[in-house]
Amino acid sequence: MSPSYDLFDLEHFTVGATGSPGQRVFYLQAGVTGTLVSLKLEKQQVAALAEYLDGVMREISDDPEAIVPEADIGLIEPVEAEWTVGDIGIGYDPEADRMLIMATELLAQDHPDDPASARFRITRAQVVRFVARARQVVAAGRPPCRYCGAPLNDDGSWCPCSN
Incomplete structure (x- = not known):
């Protein structure tokens, strides 16, 4: 059985990828003093999580642009996945003013x-940094096909739908 985690007051919360475009492995990483958790997930999960969190921030914040993302926060090495993420859930605790990210194996x-x-509870500032970082990581991959949206081949010139 894989380990479960329930972390509050995170010092580190980010997303990143290792490998070259077309072969990348994506990770969600969270940490507090003495504990660093890396979870493997899909590129589409990263993109969807970022877009959803961005939308939630626009709903709960009077001025989401007022929170300026700090410097880019990368993965802490060595990156070793505890397990692969299946489902992701999101909640908001208004009393603690924290977003809750819940990933299930x-x-x-x-x-x-x-x-x-x-379960990771993150601040508004961490949400903004995560969204900015996730968008950078997703955009760093292979460009999408202009017809179907699937990633083009490694040299960026061909997609099966173009036949």
Whole structure:
């Protein structure tokens, strides 16, 4: 059974990728003193999470642009995934003024164990930094096909739908 995490007052919360475009592996990383958690996820999950968080910030903040992202926050090495993310849930605790990111482990269909989970409570500033970082990481990959949106091949010139 994989370990579960429940972290508050995070000192580190980011997303990143290792490898070359077309072969990248994406990670969500969170940490507090003495604990660093890296979870593997898909590029589409990173993009969707960033867009959703951006929308939530626009709803709960009078002026979301007033929070200026700090310097780019990269992954802390070595990056070793605890497990792969299946589902991601998001909540907001107005009393603590924290966003809650909850990730659940992706398990094989025939796996009898309960999936692990990770709960990360992040500040508004961490949300803004995460959204900016996630957009950079996603954009650094292969360009999308102008017809179907799927990534072009490694040299950026061909997609199967162009046949």
